[in-house]
Amino acid sequence: MEIISDVLVFPGQGSQKIGMGKDLYDNFAVAKEVFDIVDDALNFKLSRVMFEGEIEELNKTSNAQPAIMAASMAYFEVLKSLGLINLDEVKFMAGHSLGEYSALCAAGSLSLEDTAKLLKARGAYMMQACIDNPGAMAALIGFDYAKAEAISDMAGCFVGNSNSPAQIVLSGSKDTVEKACEIAKEQGVKRAVMLPVSGAFHSPLMQSAADKMAGVIASTRFSEPKVKVISNLTAQEYSNTTEIKELLVKQITNTVMWQESVVYMQQMGAGRYIECGFGNVLSGLIKKTLPDAEVITAEEMLKSYAQAV
Numbered sequence: 375m376e377i378i379s380d381v382l383v384f385p386g387q388g389s390q391k392i393g394m395g396k397d398l399y400d401n402f403a404v405a406k407e408v409f410d411i412v413d414d415a416l417n418f419k420l421s422r423v424m425f426e427g428e429i430e431e432l433n434k435t436s437n438a439q440p441a442i443m444a445a446s447m448a449y450f451e452v453l454k455s456l457g458l459i460n461l462d463e464v465k466f467m468a469g470h471s472l473g474e475y476s477a478l479c480a481a482g483s484l485s486l487e488d489t490a491k492l493l494k495a496r497g498a499y500m501m502q503a504c505i506d507n508p509g510a511m512a513a514l515i516g517f518d519y520a521k522a523e524a525i526s527d528m529a530g531c532f533v534g535n536s537n538s539p540a541q542i543v544l545s546g547s548k549d550t551v552e553k554a555c556e557i558a559k560e561q562g563v564k565r566a567v568m569l570p571v572s573g574a575f576h577s578p579l580m581q582s583a584a585d586k587m588a589g590v591i592a593s594t595r596f597s598e599p600k601v602k603v604i605s606n607l608t609a610q611e612y613s614n615t616t617e618i619k620e621l622l623v624k625q626i627t628n629t630v631m632w633q634e635s636v637v638y639m640q641q642m643g644a645g646r647y648i649e650c651g652f653g654n655v656l657s658g659l660i661k662k663t664l665p666d667a668e669v670i671t672a673e674e675m676l677k678s679y680a681q682a683v
Contacts, residue, residue: 380463380464380465380466380643380644380645380646380647381464381465381466381467381468381639381644381645381646381647381648382450382459382464382466382467382468382477382480382648382650383467383468383469383470383473383477383647383648383649383650383656383660384443384446384467384468384469384470384473384474384476384477384480384649384650384651384656385442385446385469385470385473385649385651385652385653385655385656386442386469386470386471386472386473386630386655387435387438387439387442387471387472387575388655389442389651389652389653389655390424390432390433390438390441390442390652391429391432391652391653392424392425392426392427392428392429392432393424393425393426394424394441394445394652394653395409395421395424395425395444395445395448395449395652396424396425398445398448398449398452399421399425399448402448402451402452402455404448404451404452404454404455405448405449405451405452407451408444408447408448408451408486409421409424409444409448411486411487411490412440412443412444412447412486412487412490414487415486415487415488415490415491416440416490416491416494420437420440420441420444420490421444423437423441424441424444424445434497434501435497435498435500435501435504436494436497436498436501437497438497439472439493439494439496439497440489440490440493440494440497442472442473442476442651442652443472443473443475443476443479443489443490443493444490445651445652446469446473446476446480446650446651446652447476447479447480447486447489449650449651449652449672449673450476450480450650450672452672452676453648453650453672453675453676456676456679458675458676458679459648459650461600461601464601465601465602465639465642465643465644465645466601466602466603466604466611466639466642466644467480467481467599467601467602467603467604468603468604468635468636468639469606470535470606470630470632470655470656471535471575471576471606471625471630472493472496472497473651473656474603474605474606474622474625475489475492475493475496475622476489476650476651477603477604478596478599478603478618480601480650481599481600481601481602481603482597482599482600482601483596483597483598483599483600483603483615483618484594484596484597485595488594488595491594492587492590492591492594495586495587495590496583496587496590496626499582499583499586499587500573500575500580500583500626501572501573502582502583503573503579503580503581503582503583504572504573504574506582507573507574507579507580507582508547508548508572508573509545509546509547509548509551509573509574509577509579510545510546510547510548510551510552510568510569510571510573510574511534511543511544511545511551511568511569511571511573511574511575512543512544512551512552512554512555512566512567512568512569513537513541513542513543513544513565513566513567513569514541514542514543514544514554514555514558514563514565514566515540515541515563515564515565515566515567516540516563516564516565517540517542517558517561517563517564518539518540518542519533519536519539519542519633521561522542522544522558523542525544525554525557525558525561526544526546526554528554528557529544529546529550529551529553529554529557530546530547530550530553531544531545531546531547531550531551531553531554531574531577532544532545532546532574532576532577532578532629533545533629534574534575534576534577534629534630535576535629535630535632536629536630536631536632536633536634537630537632537633537659538632538633538659538662538663539633539662539663540564540662541659541662543569545574545575545576545577545579546574546577546579547574547579551568551574552568554566555568576625576626576627576628576629576630577627578627580626580627581627583626584623584624584626584627587622587623587626588623591619591622591623592619596615596618596619597615598614598615599612599618603618604635604638604639605617605618605621605625605635606621606625606628606629606630606631606632606635607621607624607625607628607629607631608621608631609631609634609635609637609638610638632656632659633659633663636659636660636663636664636667637663637664640664640667645668646667646668646669646670647660647667647668647669647670648669648670648671648672648675649669649670649671649672650672651672652673653671654671654673657669657670657671
């Protein structure tokens with residue numbers, strides 16, 4: 375049984391849950407190897423936190439980022455081993471925020487060990503930036519990018535995530551984000567929801583994290599991806615490893631152009647979108663961006679495979 379996909383997408387922070395990946399670890403040697411390699415690379419039993427730890431520990435950005443990547447790569451290796459994805463037929467890979475690192479790893483640009491180390495550092499530096507420059511984020515539901523950007527300009531905050539035509543996330547200091555929510559409500563937004571985060575991710579308030587990551591990224595070996603990987607910043611594929619390094623640094627302080635990435639891949643001939651990781655957050659965003667798109671999660675693929683054999 376072989377299912378051909380056109381696009382693999384990898385989730386970002388917020389999709390974590392205690393127990394994620396445990397069934398893969400228990401049932402597939404290729405998945406166990408992923409978790410073991412990540413544990414060894416970090417010199418820390420991250421898998422134990424993921425499988426049986428406290429949610430507060432997993433939610434720490436320095437743990438959540440490599441953990442979500444580890445789960446994504448475990449799904450990726452299992453789907454590959456079962457013949458459910460064929461990399462010769464994959465047109466693009468893309469990831470939301472930290473998911474971009476998962477995509478680069480899956481595309482052969484980064485080793486699994488280096489990806490884990492990069493995300494552990496990225497998470498730690500972002501946590502410190504949250505302490506040094508406290509911030510907030512809010513989701514505007516029912517407003518498009520142009521309206522959200524205009525409101526963020528008025529309030530003095532920034533667009534953190536362009537997730538779908540009807541979901542834009544604002545990022546900045548708490549007072550500016552709250553002001554933006556008030557303006558949005560006055561202008562008839564469907565919902566303006568403050569998010570349970572401790573910092574202003576993907577905004578200039580993360581500059582200290584970007585500065586620290588620049589050195590770590592510069593000293594890490596990147597190879598040319600074997601599959602085209604889409605940058606969160608440009609919503610187009612990278613052209614070379616120098617650009618990958620530059621844009622990964624800038625990604626920390628700039629907007630995640632997710633819906634634009636999805637539309638670009640569709641315009642370039644993408645077929646089915648497979649969410650290669652735990653959960654279905656990206657699947658929902660893709661369906662809101664492209665209602666007619668064929669979208670499936672890794673978990674759904676594994677269930678269908680189990681029923682067919």
